[in-house]
Amino acid sequence: MGPLKGTRIIELVGMGPGPFCGMMLADMGAEVIAIDRMGGGGADLKVDINRRGKRSIRLNLKSEEGRQALLKLVEGADALFEGFRPGVIEKLGLGPDVLMAANPKLVIGRMTGWGQTGPLAHTAGHDINYISLAGALHAMGPANGVPTPPLNLVGDYGGGGVMLAFGLVCGILEARTSGKGQVIDVSMVEGASLLMSIFHSLMASHQWAPGRGINFLDGGAHFYGTYETKDGGFVSLGAIEPQFMQEFITRAGLDASWMGKHMNPAHWGELKAELATLFKTKTRDEWTAIFDGSDACFAPVLPFWEAHKHPHNVARGSFVEVDGLTQPGPMPKFSRTEPEISHGPVAGGADTDALLAEAGFDAEAIKLLRDAGAVA
Secondary structure, three states: OOOOOOOEEEEEOOOOHHHHHHHHHHHOOOEEEEEEOOOOOOOOOOOOHHHEOOEEEEEOOOOHHHHHHHHHHHHOOOEEEEOOOOOHHHHOOOOHHHHHHHOOOOEEEEEEOOOOOOOOOOOOOOHHHHHHHOOOHHHOOOOOOOOOOOOOHHHHHHHHHHHHHHHHHHHHHHHHHHOOOEEEEEEHHHHHHHHOHHHHHHHHOOOOOOOOOOOOOOOOOOOEEEEEOOOOOEEEEEOOOHHHHHHHHHHHOOOHHHHHHOOOHHHHHHHHHHHHHHHOOOOHHHHHHHHOOOOOOEEEOOOOOOHHHOHHHHHHOOEEEEOOEEEEOOOOOOOOOOOOOOOOEOOOOOOHHHHHHHOOOOHHHHHHHHHOOOEO
16 A cells, blocks of 8 residues: 555665665565575564565575576566675675666665765774764763764664665656666765754854754753653653743743743753752653643653553554564555555565566476575
């Protein structure tokens, strides 16, 4: 039912952000074929939600037979993506020129931390390094402390996986008009940099001070931050605009004089201290009840394993259960071509024979491939 129904995308399975991109596309109805390595690889998780909704074939891409099997699959695909270091697929004999010779309309997505070119292109790295170079990590953390990594969401997933999914869909749309494929170079450094666009704008508008933990969106302001509650829980406050802060002041029972100090950084430190004391007088759930349904821009800080229980998430069906496991559902939502998860995480090689048969291999040819160690 999803909006990408009828689209076939090949995923050369790698780590985290690649499978996440594939999951996003599969959720939207694309047929995503995961090319798993003969000896395993990827995240190697007991349960890997990022493998939901896909089909899988194990190919030995170091063998000529395995490479030819992949090229047969490529003939009927709209796109292929990989997340290896630059030059890896070329060494396998499967560079863009070879792939596009098999299918001139193929869109090839290549996602790396540093990009396909540049002085760092061939060096190792992880999310924390990529967001460092993008200037994102420097902006996160307390004023008097070291920068705090935001898990690996900004570089790997936001700057990498999401940008790759966006690029692939753009490339597929263009190829349907031009009849020509192309290569998409996704750099997590550049993806994370793009996510920082608003902060470049704020700096250029003289609304952001150099530093960390001193601005209105980085924890410097009393009205945008998190606070501990009486029971050891946490709550979040984001009352930036005056009307929302006024709502918070009224419901929290604070003095009206607070509004006069709202946007004055000179008072933020003292107001944060007062709020820290105030929030410790009640439990997380007591504060939630006080601000429930208001415009105070308040929310309890939920552990991710509890998020599916919140009434708002329940009402919207934000989480789904697949094979007995509660997990985030497809996103975004569509009014007509509603996305759906066809099945849970696919086991490596589960669809090997079926996919080979669909590509034109008969039973004897499949047996020969297996005997040659090209598939499993």
